Amino acid sequence: MKRMDKVMEAAKSMITCNETRVVQTHRILPPDLNDHQTLFGGKLMSYIDDTASISVSRFARTNDIVTASMDELHFIHPVKPGHSVCVETYVTGAGHTSVEVFAKVLGEELLTGERYIAATSFIxxxxxxxxxxxxxxxxxxxxxxxxxxxxxxxxxxxxxxxDRSANEKLVKAISILPPWISKGN
Known part of the structure; x- marks a missing residue:
C-alpha cells in the first residue's frame, strides 16, 4: 500500500466528535408536561435517545444499532412550558461493538433568551x-x-x-412471578 493510501485509510478510521454532532430543538407545549407543569422526564429521555441514535449512525454509518443503556442521566433544571429544549449529542468513545454518546440538554426561556443546562446524560x-x-x-x-x-x-x-456485572446478579435474583402470587422465602 502506498504511503498516501495509508494516510487516507487512517483518516477514514478517525472521526471528530463534531462529525457525529446532532442537534434537535423542541418547543415545550402542554401535552409535554408532568403534574408539576414541567417537561415530563420520559419525554426528554425519548428526545435524548432519538438524537443520540443519529450520532451513532453518523459515526458507524449503520442503522443496525440498539440502545444498551442510558447512564448518569441528571435532570439539572426543570424545563417549563413556553421554553425550548435543545438536545445536543456527539460520540465520545467506542469499543469493538459499543458506542458511547454524550447528551447535553439546554433549556431556553424563549421570551428572554436566558439559556440553562437542563440535563446531561451518557447513552x-x-x-x-x-x-x-x-x-x-x-x-x-x-x-x-x-x-x-x-x-x-x-x-x-x-x-x-x-455495573453490568452487578446488574446480572440482580437480574438472577428478581422474581418473574406475578406480584399477586406469594413468593415465600
Missing amino acids: TFVIVGLSKDQTLPRIHSESNEEQMVCGEYQDRKERRLA
Whole structure:
C-alpha cells in the first residue's frame, strides 16, 4: 500500500466528535408536561435517545444499532412550558461493538433568551451484526468540552462493565412471578 493510501485509510478510521454532532430543538407545549407543569422526564429521555441514535449512525454509518443503556442521566433544571429544549449529542468513545454518546440538554426561556443546562446524560449503543474483523472508527476530540468528556470515556466504560456485572446478579435474583402470587422465602 502506498504511503498516501495509508494516510487516507487512517483518516477514514478517525472521526471528530463534531462529525457525529446532532442537534434537535423542541418547543415545550402542554401535552409535554408532568403534574408539576414541567417537561415530563420520559419525554426528554425519548428526545435524548432519538438524537443520540443519529450520532451513532453518523459515526458507524449503520442503522443496525440498539440502545444498551442510558447512564448518569441528571435532570439539572426543570424545563417549563413556553421554553425550548435543545438536545445536543456527539460520540465520545467506542469499543469493538459499543458506542458511547454524550447528551447535553439546554433549556431556553424563549421570551428572554436566558439559556440553562437542563440535563446531561451518557447513552451506550451496540452495533448489531458487526463481525470480528470489522472495526469502528476512533473518535477525535477538538474543543475543551469534547476533550474533557472524551478523556473520561475509559473510566466510564470500566464503571459500566462493573455495573453490568452487578446488574446480572440482580437480574438472577428478581422474581418473574406475578406480584399477586406469594413468593415465600
